Structure formats: C-alpha cells, structure tokens
Amino acid sequence: MNARRLSRLVKQQFWFFGWDIRRPVGNLLLELGFQRTPNPDATRAGSTRYHAELSSGDTVTLWGFGVCWSTPDRGSIYVSRLKPEPIYLETCNLIPEAWQADIVNTFHRAGSPRERVIVDDLTLRLVNWVIAYETEIFQRCGDDYRQQAIAAWRDPLGDPLTLLQSWQELRDQLAAGALIGAAAMTTGPLPIAVSYE
Template identity: 30%
Template sequence: MIQLSKKQLAARMGLSRDQFNNAIKLFDQQLWCWGEDVKRPNGNLLVACGFERIPPPKGQEQFGSMYSRRIRRGGRIVLRGWGLLISDRKHGAILLKRYGFTPELLSGEEIPTQLWDTSDLPKLISPQSDVDVSRVLFLLSAACRWVVSYETWLRLRIGMKHRETSIEHWKKMKKTNFSCDEVDRLWRLLAKRLEEAAIRLEKSVLARAA
C-alpha cells in the first residue's frame, strides 16, 4: 500500500507543513510531560486524573506500566512511552506513535488490554480512503481535545509550577520547547483543524454516495 508523504498527510489533516512539524514536536514534549506527571513526588497525576495503572507482567518490567482510561462515546485512551492510543464505538481505534504525527488504524475495533511493547499491537492500517482518513481525523481530534482537558484539569488541581518545571527540563534536553500557553493554544488549534478536515471528508463521502 502506498504511503502518503508528510506533505500529502498534512494537507489531508488541514495543516500547513509548519503546523504538521510543530505537531510532531508538541506530541513528543507532551509524552515527556506525562512521564513527569507519573514520577511526581507528591503523587501520580495520571492516576489522580482517573487512569488505571496496569503494571507489566513478571519478567517484562522493562516495559513499564500501561495507563488506561475510559472516555466519552464508549471509548478508551491508553498512554505508553512510545505513543498514544484512542478509540470510540463509531470510528474504531488508532495509534499515534511518538516522533511522528502519522496515526494508523488498528485492525480491531478495540485497544488490546495487554499492551507492553509495539510487538503486542494488532495489525496497523495506514489510512488511504477518504472514509478511513475521516475516521482517523475524528479520533485524532478527540485525542487533541482530551489533551486540552487534561492540561486544564492539571492546572486547576496543582497550579502551573509543576508543568512549567517539566517543560524547562525538556528544554534543557531538546533545546526547544513550547510554553504552557503555547501548549494549550496548539492543541486547541490541532483539534479544530483536524475536526474540520474530518467533517469535510465525511460530507464528501456522503455526497458521492447519494
């Protein structure tokens, strides 16, 4: 199956090339921040937010814990160090891997309950048809909206200092970063653009089928 180029994928997402590249960096930073939330001395913030911490089975401790939470529309979100998975009843499930912003559909409708390494994933499908791309964009938009809600919850619960410190540590390693205000603005922008692109595609599919 032919893979879409970054330029083609960005266009189908309704993003400019710069916005697409920023999304890759933003997601990488966000995964780092979630790791800092887990290690917080005063308590694991993912657990406080409602995630179930699922420790790895004996002999696979190197993979670390899996964090899973139920979300709207009968869906689920799973966080791993190497990516994010999100599902709902209507659109299925996707994986968004770290170091990229190229979501793939899972061949099954549900996210596996035991997911320690990428080798535990079911078959992944690169979306090509307008129907599949629309499904992916709706799920990716939902993931972005969820990140916004999580970061808002975090600020209301413990204030800004923890996140600002996490981002400062990230900046020392990567030499670049997005501030707390930029994080909120960029995730909101991504959610809006992705949902708009998904709706356009869905309308196009329905019009052709009429």
C-alpha cells in the same frame, strides 16, 4: 501546523505524561482515574500501560511509546511518541494485551474515505482530550508545575499557555479537515460532532 512542530509537540506531551506519573506527591494519572498495569512479562522489554475509560464510552491508553484512542464501535487509532501520524485498527480488542511498540504492526494507514473520516474524527477526539487533560493539570497543580516540566525538557516549545494554544490550533485544523472529509464521503455521513464533558 508543520510536521516538525507537531512532532516536537507530541514528544513534549509524552514528557509531560511521564512527569505527571513521577510527581513526588503522587501519580497524577492515577488521581485522574487511569488504571496502571505494569508489563506482566519481566523477561521481555515492555512499557507500563495506563488505561482510562471516559464517560463517552471511548478509552485512552498510554504507554511510554505511544497512545491509543479507542471507541466501542468505530475502532482505534494509535499515535507513536516518535512519529505522530495516526494509524487505524478496526477493532480495539488487541489494545488491552499490548505492552510493546510492535502494537503498530496490527494497525494500518487509513485507506478508504470512510476510514480517513474515522481516523480524522478519532484524532480530533484525542486532541480534545489532551486539551482537557492539560486544562485539568493546570487547575489542579498551577502554572509553576508545568513550568518545571518545561524547564526539564530538552526541546521546549514555550510556556504552558503557548503549548495549550498549539493543541487548540491543531484541533481547529483537524476539525476543518474532518468536516471537509465527512462532506466528501459518498458512503453516508458519520457523526463528527462530539460533546466533551
């Protein structure tokens, strides 16, 4: 997938998250188990945070400006809504206190081979979660619901099935790269295969 299409796909996904939050009959993120925490400091600009702990022990945190995927033992990645290049943080302790996009100042590009493998794996987990999320939305709300969100978006990439296939294509590319990266590591293997419920 080329960079332009990836950027459009990520921006549209954030539009979907916002659409799901604003759903007239109820906030879908809350229905799916996310906890909503508004910016506690009304004097400073900031974004409401949606946070969910998954059965795997990983957590996903959404803001209007980006998403963070965190693990208990391997750190976190952050993906900006505007620049979909995952960046890495060895810990996830700062995430609960983040309300503004300057969170990215605590993250960095993966440098070592080990960090690159971790970032690839966490990115793959995030993409798998997006696929599962969109599948759940389709099952709960039907095709027309997502079609309405697509029709309201300024730069649509296609129908819901095409978008899901784009995420699956990205997942397949990431999976191939993660396996190559893990095989090339000299510091010992890291678990790449993850089961998703």
